[in-house]
Amino acid sequence: MQKENVSYSQEVEIAPHYLVVMGVSGTGKTTLAKGLAERLNWPFQEGDALHPLANVEKMKAGQPLNDEDRAPWLKLCHDWLAKEVTLGRGAVLTCSALKRKYRDVLAQGLPVQFLYLSPEPEIVKDRLVNRVGHYMPPSLLPSQYATLEEPTDDEPVIKVTSLLGPAELLDNVVGLLKTVPAPEES
Ligand SMILES: Nc1ncnc2c1ncn2[C@@H]1O[C@H](COP(=O)(O)OP(=O)(O)OP(=O)(O)O)[C@@H](O)[C@H]1O
Numbered sequence: 001m002q003k004e005n006v007s008y009s010q011e012v013e014i015a016p017h018y019l020v021v022m023g024v025s026g027t028g029k030t031t032l033a034k035g036l037a038e039r040l041n042w043p044f045q046e047g048d049a050l051h052p053l054a055n056v057e058k059m060k061a062g063q064p065l066n067d068e069d070r071a072p073w074l075k076l077c078h079d080w081l082a083k084e085v086t087l088g089r090g091a092v093l094t095c096s097a098l099k100r101k102y103r104d105v106l107a108q109g110l111p112v113q114f115l116y117l118s119p120e121p122e123i124v125k126d127r128l129v130n131r132v133g134h135y136m137p138p139s140l141l142p143s144q145y146a147t148l149e150e151p152t153d154d155e156p157v158i159k160v161t162s163l164l165g166p167a168e169l170l171d172n173v174v175g176l177l178k179t180v181p182a183p184e185e186s
């Protein structure tokens, strides 16, 4: 029997992934994650929106967060991912996820993949200095790098080193996701 003439967009061929777009402040997590969520029709959560108010106030005041500050926030991020995994549609979260132990909390028991953005530090600094309307002061960037433990190959990570602008980067990552299988549920 002849198949019905249904046209699928290229994006529909991408299996649901549960992505945490990670990296230090200013690497372009929100820009890319929003683009992915819109293009792939996956739910999006801005990780920064889950910070307790005290964390935001601390960052605004130019003080880096510590492990204790981040713990309740990471739990909320994990819980959002867990909920989305049960719904099975794919999902995208932004979260700096700077340390290995933070990523372990985020991914615990979940088929999460980290999409690691790491433009050159000078480029990231320029982006932060030129960004308007965001509470995160560029002066906190050195502490972000000091805290960062780059993901290693034994983690479920997709590394994105491209220096493309937002639109081309999005196309590039969508293309990449077509080649990367979604991990099995653990
Ligand atoms: N691929 C890109 N090329 C050039 N500029 C970009 C790119 N992606 C994002 N930007 C710009 O860089 C700045 C930082 O981007 P964005 O807010 O997405 O970063 P972020 O990692 O989410 O930051 P934060 O962790 O502080 O929320 C913004 O002004 C954004 O417009």
Ligand SMILES: O=C(O)[C@H](O)[C@@H](O)[C@H](O)[C@H](O)CO
Binding pocket: 024, 025, 026, 048, 065, 070, 095, 096, 097, 098, 136, 144
């Ligand atoms: O772990 C951290 O230190 C924080 O998550 C920061 O990365 C901020 O949330 C973000 O960069 C603000 O824009």
